[in-house]
Amino acid sequence: MLKKIVVTAFLGSLSLFAGEKLTGAGATFPAPVYYDWAYNYKKATSHKVNYQSIGSGGGIEQISKRTVDFGASDEPLDMAKLDKEKLLQFPAVIGSIVIVHNIDGIKDEELKLSNSNIADIFLGKITKWNDPKILADNPKLNLPDEKITVVRRSDGSGTTYNFSYFLSAVSSEWKSKVGTGKSLDWPIGIGGKGNEGVTNFVKQTPNSVGYVENAYKLSNKLSGATIQTASGKWVTAREENFKSAAANANWDSNNHFYQILALQKGDTSYPIVAATFILLPREKVETNLLVVDFYNYSFENGDQSASKLGYVPLPTETKNLIKSYWKQNNLTQNNLTK
Amino acid sequence: MHNRYSLKEMFFEHLTRFSAILVLFFLSAIFIVLIIKAYPAIHHFGFSFITEQKWAPNFELFGGLPAIYGSFISTLIAMLFAIPVAIGIAIFLSEIAPKSLKSPIGVSIELLAAIPSVVYGMWGLFYLAPFMRDVFGGNGLGLFTAGLILAIMILPFISAITRDALNTTPKILKESAYALGATQWDVIKDIMIPYAKAGIVGSVILALGRAFGETMAVTFVMGNAHQIPSSIFEPATSIPSTLANEFSEVDSELYLSSLYLLALILFIISFIIIAFAKFYFLKNRVKRKKRLV
Numbered sequence: 318m319l320k321k322i323v324v325t326a327f328l329g330s331l332s333l334f335a336g337e338k339l340t341g342a343g344a345t346f347p348a349p350v351y352y353d354w355a356y357n358y359k360k361a362t363s364h365k366v367n368y369q370s371i372g373s374g375g376g377i378e379q380i381s382k383r384t385v386d387f388g389a390s391d392e393p394l395d396m397a398k399l400d401k402e403k404l405l406q407f408p409a410v411i412g413s414i415v416i417v418h419n420i421d422g423i424k425d426e427e428l429k430l431s432n433s434n435i436a437d438i439f440l441g442k443i444t445k446w447n448d449p450k451i452l453a454d455n456p457k458l459n460l461p462d463e464k465i466t467v468v469r470r471s472d473g474s475g476t477t478y479n480f481s482y483f484l485s486a487v488s489s490e491w492k493s494k495v496g497t498g499k500s501l502d503w504p505i506g507i508g509g510k511g512n513e514g515v516t517n518f519v520k521q522t523p524n525s526v527g528y529v530e531n532a533y534k535l536s537n538k539l540s541g542a543t544i545q546t547a548s549g550k551w552v553t554a555r556e557e558n559f560k561s562a563a564a565n566a567n568w569d570s571n572n573h574f575y576q577i578l579a580l581q582k583g584d585t586s587y588p589i590v591a592a593t594f595i596l597l598p599r600e601k602v603e604t605n606l607l608v609v610d611f612y613n614y615s616f617e618n619g620d621q622s623a624s625k626l627g628y629v630p631l632p633t634e635t636k637n638l639i640k641s642y643w644k645q646n647n648l649t650q651n652n653l654t655k
Numbered sequence: 656m657h658n659r660y661s662l663k664e665m666f667f668e669h670l671t672r673f674s675a676i677l678v679l680f681f682l683s684a685i686f687i688v689l690i691i692k693a694y695p696a697i698h699h700f701g702f703s704f705i706t707e708q709k710w711a712p713n714f715e716l717f718g719g720l721p722a723i724y725g726s727f728i729s730t731l732i733a734m735l736f737a738i739p740v741a742i743g744i745a746i747f748l749s750e751i752a753p754k755s756l757k758s759p760i761g762v763s764i765e766l767l768a769a770i771p772s773v774v775y776g777m778w779g780l781f782y783l784a785p786f787m788r789d790v791f792g793g794n795g796l797g798l799f800t801a802g803l804i805l806a807i808m809i810l811p812f813i814s815a816i817t818r819d820a821l822n823t824t825p826k827i828l829k830e831s832a833y834a835l836g837a838t839q840w841d842v843i844k845d846i847m848i849p850y851a852k853a854g855i856v857g858s859v860i861l862a863l864g865r866a867f868g869e870t871m872a873v874t875f876v877m878g879n880a881h882q883i884p885s886s887i888f889e890p891a892t893s894i895p896s897t898l899a900n901e902f903s904e905v906d907s908e909l910y911l912s913s914l915y916l917l918a919l920i921l922f923i924i925s926f927i928i929i930a931f932a933k934f935y936f937l938k939n940r941v942k943r944k945k946r947l948v
């Protein structure tokens with residue numbers, strides 16, 4: 318009851334102080350869309366959101382120490398960790414990871430790589446492009462008798478976390494030898510720093526293969542591979558297939574949306590999609606309301622800019638679930654801007 | 656009047672002393688923080704951190720050997736290329752070059768030192784690496800490419816200091832040698848280089864420290880693979896590039912501590928290099944003083 322009074326009193330005073338300033342820090346992967354959302358939000362409300370893209374690890378640490386208003390992480394935190402640090406968590410936007418390659422004469426979507434072949438390439442077991450296992454799926458392609466150069470991340474990354482989660486799910490050998498994590502003991506390959514580093518290496522190294530966020534594939538016009546859904550159907554790296562994976566996700570607000578989106582059910586569900594999450598300190602109701610207002614505004618007005626930047630907006634049902642999650646946690650006032 | 660003057664003097668004296676002590680304070684503060692932060696890793700891995708090769712953050716396994724190895728070998732390659740070329744440039748500039756060439760070449764070498772290391776890294780990635788790939792095969796990234804980039808980066812340090820050191824050779828010594836029938840090569844080899852030896856060694860050690868700690872350029876072209884490569888054309892990693900790559904996404908205490916331990920190792924190695932340089936300088940100065948007596 319007291320909390321409510323405080324909140325209402327605070328909201329009353331809020332209108333007097335237009336131009337609130339929020340600071341968030343964390344994951345680099347959603348940074349472009351957060352910048353865009355923050356820019357539009359400021360135009361609409363004059364509230365300023367300052368997002369520092371310092372990496373998920375840094376984001377988790379800073380929000381745990383309460384030095385920022387909200388944190389952002391590509392890797393969801395489980396209940397135990399959220400309770401320990403007294404945090405709330407909800408997804409903000411979805412990204413997808415694309416297997417990109419640079420083989421002379423092979424265009425976008427032409428190369429089919431089965432999920433187990435992807436794991437074998439990154440394990441170093443398939444070393445040439447004309448390996449019988451790859452040829453079996455690509456009888457019409459003229460694949461070169463050349464060594465595959467594997468490109469992966471050198472820095473810790475949520476992208477790597479989600480990619481290695483996918484590999485662990487499709488290959489037991491990957492799971493036992495390398496495992497899932499933000500940085501790994503890679504069996505082979507060269508490491509590029511950030512998505513842009515991997516993009517650069519793939520672009521300029523003939524016969525290379527790597528994994529990047531879809532946004533980087535689009536802006537650099539890289540060729541992507543056609544891969545497999547959870548049930549083994551071929552699926553291209555296109556927005557509608559990412560969306561179908563997002564729509565099949567089974568979110569649960571009771572465990573703070575802890576969910577890794579890889580290998581969702583459905584015949585057109587692209588298997589490597591990943592949500593990126595926002596972390597809020599449970600006790601800081603006033604700033605949380607402002608953060609929630611920012612994301613509420615962006616959920617309603619930011620889908621187009623997210624798509625344009627190569628991300629997948631959350632489906633409407635998921636957004637509604639998040640809104641009721643806010644309500645459950647006393648972050649009900651969602652029309653601060655009006 | 657006299658009083659005010661001495662007060663000023665006293666103030667200045669204390670100011671200089673304070674500044675000097677401040678440096679010492681920062682240095683020891685950094686050292687202490689590194690030790691405190693690295694302690695969990697030291698405690699957990701002990702000496703095996705330096706000998707262990709596996710670096711698997713998701714299993715909390717950290718071995719520093721590949722990074723230490725990569726730092727040493729890439730620096731060694733850089734020194735092998737840079738020292739002869741840089742000393743050659745210095746000799747040319749101080750003795751052989753006509754006056755009209757001295758200053759343009761000298762200035763352009765000094766300008767090399769002003770290029771930010773990230774630019775060297777980008778150049779290495781976009782131009783040197785593809786070239787190395789075409790010439791030596793592989794993917795063009797690795798210890799050798801990193802060593803070449805480092806060589807270009809440290810070249811100006813060695814050649815500028817060496818040139819200055821060579822220029823301090825007293826004219827009378829050189830002229831005496833010429834008068835005795837020495838050729839230009841004899842003068843350079845037997846008079847100038849021995850005279851400037853301390854300066855040359857000093858510049859080399861300074862450059863060594865710089866190559867050892869270089870981060871950005873190396874991160875671009877090293878390939879960033881935690882392994883001891885089978886050849887210098889294979890991808891590897893170094894201490895600073897490991898730190899640059901992995902600090903931002905650290906998610907466990909042991910991981911963070913292991914990175915601090917790598918930083919501590921880098922600190923200690925650099926300290927040893929500089930201590931060695933100082934020792935060498937001092938030894939030389941003492942000798943020369945004795946000779947004068």
